[in-house]
Amino acid sequence: MDEPQQPVERMTDPLETDALFSQVYDRLKAMAGKRLSHGPRSTLDTTALVHDLYLRIGNNRELSFAHPNQFFTYAARAMRHLLADRARDRMRLRAGGDWMRTTLTGSDYRLALDSAEEALAVEEALQRLAETDARAAQVVELTWFAGLSQDQITETLGVARSTVARDWRFARAFLKQQLDA
Amino acid sequence: MTTRTHPLRELFEAALALEPSDRPAFLDQHCTDPRQRAQVEALLAADADETEPLPAGAVDRLAEAIGPAKNPETLPAGSRVGPFELIKVLGEGGSSTVFHAVRDSEGATQHVALKLMRRGLYSPEAQRLFGREQRALVQLRHPNIARMIEGGVNESGLPYIALELVSGSTITDFVRTRDLDLRARQRLFSVVCLAVDAAHRALIVHRDLKPSNVLVTEDGEVKLLDFGIAKLLSEDDGENRTQMPAFTPAYAAPEQRDGGAITTATDVYALGVLLGELITGERVNDGSGRTPSSWISTQSGSERSVVVTPIARRHVRGDLDAIVLKALDADPSQRYASAGRLADDIERLLAGRPVSAHPPSGWYRTRKFVLRHKGGVASTVAFLLAIFSALGIALWQARIAREQAHLARSESTRANATLGFITDLLKTASADLPKDQRPTPEALVEEAAKNAREDPDLDPLVRAQLLLTLGEIARSNGDNADAETLINEAVERERKLGIAPSSPEWIAAMVSKGNLLHSTNRSREADALMQALLPDLESVDTEGSVSALMLYGVTRAYAGDAITASTVATRALAKAQRVFGPDSPDAIETATFLGQLCSNLRRYREAESILEETIARWRRLQLPFNEQFARSLFHLAVSRHRLGKLTEVEPLYHEGIALMRSIQDGPFHRLSQGLVGYALFLTETERFDEAQSVLDEALSNDISVYGKDHVSTAIAEDTRGALQLAMQDPATAEASTRSALDVLQRHAKAAGYEPELALAQLHLARIKLAQRNYNEAASLQASSLPEFEHRAGTRGAELADSLCVGGEIALARGDAPAAMAQADRGLTVLQGVEVPPASSEIPCRALRANVLLSQQRHEDALVEMKGAIARLKSTNPEARVAMTGLLLQRSRIERAAGKTADATNSIAEARQLAANPDLLSPEDRTTLQVE
Secondary structure: OOOOOOOOOOOOOHHHHHHHHHHHHHHHHHHHHHHHHHOOOOOOOHHHHHHHHHHHHHHOOOOOOOOHHHHHHHHHHHHHHHHHHHHHHHHHHHHOHHHHOOOOOHHHHHHHHHHHHHHHHHHHHHHHHHHHOHHHHHHHHHHHOOOOOHHHHHHHHOOOHHHHHHHHHHHHHHHHHHHHO | OOOOOOHHHHHHHHHHOOOHHHHHHHHHHHOOOHHHHHHHHHHHHHHHOOOOOOOOOHHHHHHHHHOOOOOOOOOOOOOEEOOEEEEEEEEEOOOEEEEEEEEEEOOEEEEEEEEEEOOOOOOHHHHHHHHHHHHHHHHOOOOOEOOEEEEEEOOOOOEEEEEEOOOOEEHHHHHHHOOOOHHHHHHHHHHHHHHHHHHHHOOOOOOOOOHHHEEEOOOOOEEEOOOOHHHHHHOOOOOOOOOOOOOOHHHOOHHHHOOOOOOHHHHHHHHHHHHHHHHHOOOOOOOOOOOHHHHHHHHOOOOOOOOOOOOOHHHHOOHHHHHHHHHOOOOHHHOOOOHHHHHHHHHHHHOOOOOOOOOOOOOOOHHHHHHHOOOOOHHHHHHHHHHHHHHHHHHHHHHHHHHOOOOHHHHHHHHHHHHHHHHHHHHHHHHHOOHHHOOOHHHHHHHHHHHHHHOOOOOHHHHHHHHHHHHHHHHHOOOHHHHHHHHHHHHHHHHHHOOOOOOHHHHHHHHHHHHHHHHOOOHHHHHHHHHHHHHHHOOOOOHHHHHHHHHHHHHHHHOOOHHHHHHHHHHHHHHHHHHHOOOOHHHHHHHHHHHHHHHHOOOHHHHHHHHHHHHHHHHHOOOOOOHHHHHHHHHHHHHHHHOOOHHHOHHHHHHHHHHHHHHOOOOOHHHHHHHHHHHHHHHHOOOHHHHHHHHHHHHHHHHHHHOOOOHHHHHHHHHHHHHHHHOOOHHHHHHHHHHHHHHHHHHHHHHOOHHHHHHHHHHHHHHHHHOOOHHHHHHHHHHHHHHHHHOHHHHHHHHHHHHHHHHHHHHHOOOHHHHHHHHHHHHHHHHOOOOOOHHHHHHHHHHHHHHHHHOOOHHHHHHHHHHHHHHHHHHOOOOHHHHHHHHHHHHHHHHHOOOHHHHHHHHHHHHHOOOOHHHOOHHHHHHHHHO
């Protein structure tokens, strides 16, 4: 009996995902490092975040990426969700009593809650933006969560450089307005 | 994108294109909805503002501040973890949950802080590391370090650690609430440093020092928590690695954030941050290189300041600034060489003496190494960094050792510890990298060796040991040529240094060289080397001397000197138990060796008892299930097989073979050993088809590992020949056996496989006998005999087999007396064998019966048959083919004796067994068909 025709999409070899991941991982990390070195005081946890991300990718073996660029899109989206998840968890556990004692000191605890609130505000603003202009939201994701430059975003999304610049300008204004409100 | 642009954006962009002054008019015209207009205007205003919606790096900072997501599953109170009962959750970390737990210990209730990891340890390597770290931590005892009580793995496979439960406040809270002055803070800090230093001397790095891990009890006693736990919990298998080593960014040294090598200097950095925080109330770890005193000035009056006692800037400026900055140097080599040195400087400061903190001295060059290699693949750089940092530590250790030359003992202790550290680092560092990014081991060793040779700061003895270690690593990678060069170089260097023959360094070098010689088929040279070393070993109780004795045991065994071999191995075991304790890895390893040696020496009873105990100990201590363990399983399986405990054999082979397969995908040289043993078992229990497929795998495995022209391949091939003969296919058997024989004739002598050569000759003799080519059979049997006679102590069974075949040939040629003599000699030889195998004894008896038959001594022949049948029944009830053969032979004797009814009964009995007739000998087949 003939095999039924398989869909054209091929299954991704887990090893291949690993290799792809490490490739992106290095790029993300390098980029995060580069970006932060320009910023002021930085205590980054990029590595842990990227690893968290891998957990998810590892659990979704069926995902396959036609091109590493596609991975950035996915990575940025996943990192955004991770941050929101973390923030929600932290807020939910606010009243959880002494559970934080060993991991965070008092001032850290306050900072954690404030940061969680801020992260949730960012997430909400991004959602609003996505409702208004999905591609602009994607440009923000790639900028903030994957650390890509506008040139890299241009390549990733396969659109004109000027389009990305316009998306960013709109998104920037939109988000500022949302976050300041 | 095909989606339509949102009107809001359209309006925004259209307005942007206009001069600001023209925008209101434009909006008047195109935007009639007042709400929308307000939105557009807000957007335009936001656009005009220069600030960004989120500052650079905000996402990472948020993620870090929020901390890891909480794992929802938490065990309820009352759950059991190992021997402990959980009372309540104390805290949650990124990778673990901490519980207050208790257990009853001899009537008293012991309270502990129990850390339960969220992820299991799945790879043998991860388990090995967990076990090793955990043992090291249990041994770490210091009044200012919360004791690790025990560690283990719970029922769901999650590792846990029980620690001394400490109640107290963090050191920063303590100094604040007690309002301690600067001197008191420094004294407290000095206690912390000395505790850290003590742990470092045991080569345990904290990795996550921060105020919440430095508690002070009500009585003012410092207790450091979680020493080494960060590493213990972060060790993970390379394949599924999902979490980076745990650390707290605010206290993390640069190398920790960059994924560099974690060393004692990493803790010194964290201590620097802590000291800064204790004296200024602020974390001084902002990478700015600012002095603590400058923090005081800028932060005074700041609401974030937690300092209650105003500490005058002038008290801090100068020495204290220098101390903190030296501890906080981005370059690990420029920090204090140890936490103890940091404490010294604090003490000096308190005593009003000058401190040692001074500008960089510049001897450390790890950085340069790394920079030089930055052109390579990014991931390789990360790995090289780890190696070079390790080398850097070696250099540092060597320097410290030289400085403390008067403490001659400590020099070698430190150097050894360092070398062990490097070995482990080299072996495990690559596991951190994705498979495809791991640099080749050869490249790493070569690079490391080059640096070891060229570094002018290296102590000559340390250099030699470093080269030796690298040689060992090359050897474990199977790169024997490089290994030999390195090891010989190390030996030569040590010789030139004129170190004592009984020194641990010399013994270690000799053991390395001996191991290499032995594993490259030069066992005799290794034997001579170890023999020369022997007189110097007695008085030395070190790991090296245990290894040397073990190796000598092996080489003696290879030389056929079973008695010396086992004596030496027994001595090695006693020494290992004395030096390291019976539960120590070394003692267990030695016992494993002795057990395997006994099995090789055919002392199966001893082997069984030693291996059973060792395997049980291995499981109890949760040692990693590695190659060595699998080999023990194989040897225990062989021992039980030869002891006739056929029902207790198979699970051992299954476990061992599965383990070997899990250790390495694809061809693996250690796998065949188990497969061949299993095939022999399957052949004896007449599961021929299974035996065949197992042997096929062994052969293809050996061929891909070694090629055809190798003794190991030949042994598998020879075993297959024997199986094919048992399956009544002499022609195919001949091809297999001849091919094996050809290889063995060329290599057996050099490789010490003479008995295997003799065995192949004997097998071919059997084949020739089956083909009625008696002359060739006789000549082959005669060539096999001397080897077995020479090794009668261990090869008694094979000697009996050979004699039996000789007898069968003699009988076939009509020389009954010679046949009888051979059979009797065979049985006599078997009486001297510790556990005479039934598979050797039965053919001798059957031969005797046939000789007696030819001499018309039917009654005697039948007595002989009765014995043979009973023996087979009791030892190998599954062997229906062999039993059928014996029954048919008996029927022929009975018929010759005129006992027709008995003969018919025997044949009926044989038929009932329903053995496959194709597996019977031609003579037996005829007997069966004639009826």
